[in-house]
Amino acid sequence: xxxxxxxxxxxxxxxxxxxxxxxxxxxxxxxxxxxxxxxxxxxxxxxxxxxxxxxxxxxxxxxxxxxxxxxxxxxxxxxxxxxxxxxxxxxxxxxxxxxxxxxxxxxxxxxxxxxxxxxxxxxxxxxxxxxxxxxxxxxxxxxxxxxxxxxxxxxxxxxxxxxxxxxxxxxxxxxxxxxxxxxxxxxxxxxxxxxxxxxxxxxxxxxxxxxxxxxxxxxxxxxxxxxxxxxxxxxxxxxxxxxxxxxxxxxxxxxxxxxxxxxxxxxxxxxxxxxxxxxxxxxxxxxxxxxxxxxxxxxxxxxxxxxxxxxxxxxxxxxxxxxxxxxxxxxxxxxxxxxxxxxxxxxxxxxxxx
DNA sequence: AAGGCGGGGCA
DNA sequence: TGCCCAGCCTT
Numbered sequence: 001x002x003x004x005x006x007x008x009x010x011x012x013x014x015x016x017x018x019x020x021x022x023x024x025x026x027x028x029x030x031x032x033x034x035x036x037x038x039x040x041x042x043x044x045x046x047x048x049x050x051x052x053x054x055x056x057x058x059x060x061x062x063x064x065x066x067x068x069x070x071x072x073x074x075x076x077x078x079x080x081x082x083x084x085x086x087x088x089x090x091x092x093x094x095x096x097x098x099x100x101x102x103x104x105x106x107x108x109x110x111x112x113x114x115x116x117x118x119x120x121x122x123x124x125x126x127x128x129x130x131x132x133x134x135x136x137x138x139x140x141x142x143x144x145x146x147x148x149x150x151x152x153x154x155x156x157x158x159x160x161x162x163x164x165x166x167x168x169x170x171x172x173x174x175x176x177x178x179x180x181x182x183x184x185x186x187x188x189x190x191x192x193x194x195x196x197x198x199x200x201x202x203x204x205x206x207x208x209x210x211x212x213x214x215x216x217x218x219x220x221x222x223x224x225x226x227x228x229x230x231x232x233x234x235x236x237x238x239x240x241x242x243x244x245x246x247x248x249x250x251x252x253x254x255x256x257x258x259x260x261x262x263x264x265x266x267x268x269x270x271x272x273x274x275x276x277x278x279x280x281x282x283x284x285x286x287x288x289x290x291x292x293x294x295x296x297x298x299x300x301x302x303x304x305x306x307x308x309x310x311x312x313x314x315x316x317x318x319x320x321x322x323x324x325x326x327x328x329x330x331x332x333x334x335x336x337x338x339x340x341x342x343x344x345x346x347x348x349x350x351x352x353x354x
Numbered sequence: 355a356a357g358g359c360g361g362g363g364c365a
Numbered sequence: 366t367g368c369c370c371a372g373c374c375t376t
Contacts, residue, residue: 046359083360089359119373140371196365299360
């Protein structure tokens with residue numbers, strides 16, 4: 001049985017050789033920018049690196065400091081977050097920036113409890129900042145770490161978070177450089193000890209891994225119990241005025257796509273709203289069905305029907321918006337599909353440096 | 355403890 | 366099609 005110290009040094013040394021060059025890993029005089037790291041950690045919550053890469057530099061260019069983020073209008077933040085999903089993260093991140101500016105002098109706090117007190121920051125994210133940015137010997141556990149540690153110790157069954165935290169804590173405390181060990185453990189899970197087809201031949205822990213010894217790495221951990229997706233019927237009405245503007249409304253702050261903008265849309269759980277009721281809700285001169293499509297998320301199957309209407313008036317919280325204006329706001333990818341169905345393509349706000 | 359919350363890529 | 370991803374918050 002290898003010592004914890006041996007395990008941690010193997011991982012840290014491996015990371016030193018194989019770390020990917022990711023934008024949030026840039027350093028100035030050997031230090032990472034804590035604010036930049038915080039943004040990256042929030043973006044990376046339940047979101048793959050490849051997806052974050054598409055948005056990260058643009059977001060940092062636009063909001064380069066906690067103060068800049070705190071001072072920005074909320075719709076600009078949601079606009080920069082468009083397409084990333086889990087939009088509450090964007091609001092929470094800005095709220096965190098405001099706390100940082102008001103309570104911590106504009107500096108990301110170093111204290112674990114201060115970090116956890118920030119909105120949108122839980123034990124994982126706080127631990128990541130503490131250890132990776134500030135070098136403190138605190139553990140972090142994400143989906144990668146759960147998997148790597150379960151395989152290393154040959155723990156069968158569904159993901160056991162309590163055990164993973166205990167094990168990660170013991171390792172982080174004994175690591176020579178907790179920053180390199182923690183980030184290396186995640187990197188290992190992301191690039192070598194992957195859910196499927198792990199590349200055990202390239203793993204620095206292969207001679208210490210119980211799953212590898214027993215050839216059970218593919219079965220560990222066992223899949224999480226699945227929850228069934230709810231079906232939602234959405235009827236979206238696209239209306240365009242004489243100047244080419246689009247009629248839009250803002251969704252409620254909470255729930256699915258909270259706070260994002262959309263063309264007038266009615267949602268029903270059981271069946272799609274009928275055309276007659278649709279006309280009652282959206283009075284117009286004429287309306288016609290354009291197309292339909294399915295939009296799947298992890299938790300929902302949304303069946304969209306797209307209508308195009310003529311002779312609609314604004315009001316009831318709905319307003320005419322230019323396409324350029326709309327592209328600056330938060331718009332879900334589902335609504336981009338709706339607009340695409342009538343030939344409207346929003347400017348991407350993914351571009352960086354503009 | 356469980357459920358809600360996006361979106362895309364991959365087997 | 367099902368599963369997973371640098372999780373967090375609410376109930």
